Amino acid sequence: MHALVLEDFNTMTVQERPDPTAGPGEVLLAVLATGICGSDLHGFTGKTGRRVPGQIMGHETVARVVSVGDDVHGLEVGALATLNPVVVPEREAAAWAGREHHHPDKYVIGVRPDVVSAFAQLIVVPARNVVPLPTGMQPEHGALVEPVAVAVHAARRVDASAATSALIVGGGPIGQSLVLTLARAGVTRILVTEVDPARRDLIARLGATPLDPTSGPVSDQVRAALGDLADVAFDAVGVSATVADALSSTRLGGAVCLVGMGQPRLDLDAFTISTMERSIVGSFTYSSDDFRAAVEIVAGAPDIAAALISRIVPLSEAPEAFTSLASGDGTPGKVLVRMSAT
Ligand SMILES: [Zn+2]
Incomplete structure (x- = not known):
């Protein structure tokens, strides 16, 4: 698979990486498109110190389920889904439902440096963080759920x-x-x-x-x-x-x-x-309830969602898009990176 890597501050490159596989409780996702967030741009320039060189970022994404690991139920192969990037330890997920973002040991996919995140073509994530999208939803719009959350x-x-x-x-x-x-x-x-x-x-x-x-x-x-x-x-x-x-x-x-x-x-x-x-x-991030509400809001407003996406660039042009956006190129809305051909 290919991934967009923060090689160094102000330098993104597309690199070959081994395909991951899903373990127990995990899901393998084929990423369709991932949005470039302001926080990714600050990570790219090194402004905030919340991203490190070598990292594969990406937390605003839409994907299809490729395979599921043992003990995963209710997620169909081929289903369109987005990812709630706020992860709490599995054994505490139920007790922290609705206030996941307050968990002291939570981590955020796309922020934590050692987690290969949604600027990779294939990602492995906890099944409980996969949020199926309604059928009929324009796939790219799924990448807007996270900022709407x-x-x-x-x-x-x-x-x-x-x-x-x-x-x-x-x-x-x-x-x-x-x-x-x-x-x-x-x-x-x-x-x-x-x-x-x-x-x-x-x-x-x-x-x-x-x-x-x-x-x-x-x-x-x-x-x-x-x-x-x-x-x-x-x-x-x-x-x-x-x-x-x-x-x-x-x-x-x-x-x-x-x-x-x-x-x-x-x-x-x-x-x-x-x-x-x-x-x-x-206000900082969101709970799983907020995230599900955001799915309904985006799915219920396809015209607005379309207006919020300024352009979709292929993975090969993503390094250029980061450089351009970080320089303040005047793009009014969201830029998505198309991670796959489908
Ligand atoms: Zn973001």
Whole structure:
């Protein structure tokens, strides 16, 4: 099989690797397509230190079941599936159901360096992390489930289904996934700040209202668009300036959810939190419940899912795609790598 290897920071190569086989409790998957995540790009450049040279990354994926190991039931060979990359030890999986992401010994496929992940053509994963997709779903759309699961979890963290208006700061793939998720949760007015004009166009096509943060104070723009401040806000960037925009644009008693992790420390205007009784809530990855909800959201919105995918590149062109995306080439949505010919 072939795999896309982080040979060194800023250098991806396609290499030959031995085909793996599934052991007990495991499943062998033939990867169809895998999305390039912002975290993969930061791993590629070495910015965050969460990826290491020699690693095969990839956690946003869609695949077909090739074979199953002993003791695996309920997964048919040939079935279309995606992968929940958050793995908890098997004997504790049942006890941690619904809060897998809080397990102290969890690991994430695509992040853990010694696990061959979804930028390989064949991967072996625990059967309990394989999530079958509905028949009739466009296969490539399965690679969007993981980023949408991030959005589902964030929306639940601030009980967004009780909100009528929301501001999303940052219109990249997570901000876009939030638009889809919040619309499905019944939020009727969704505003998104985004500096890039191509992304603002995409946001408008998704049915949300794009705002240009460089054209005036964001809270003023929110007030002008809604006639009030937003019920909730999501920061999908995570730097001091964007958190400040999210806070100042949220109504009295409203909540701001931090999803983006742009910088490790923030400068906060404490008085805008205390005097307005706003809450700040963190959100990181998702539970298996969030992940299953994301399958339904993506499967139920094929037109939106198609709009979220900017392009699909063959494996041979993946190194180039990483270099181009890391340099900020202006791609508005998600780039997928096609891992197989089918
Ligand atoms: Zn990701």
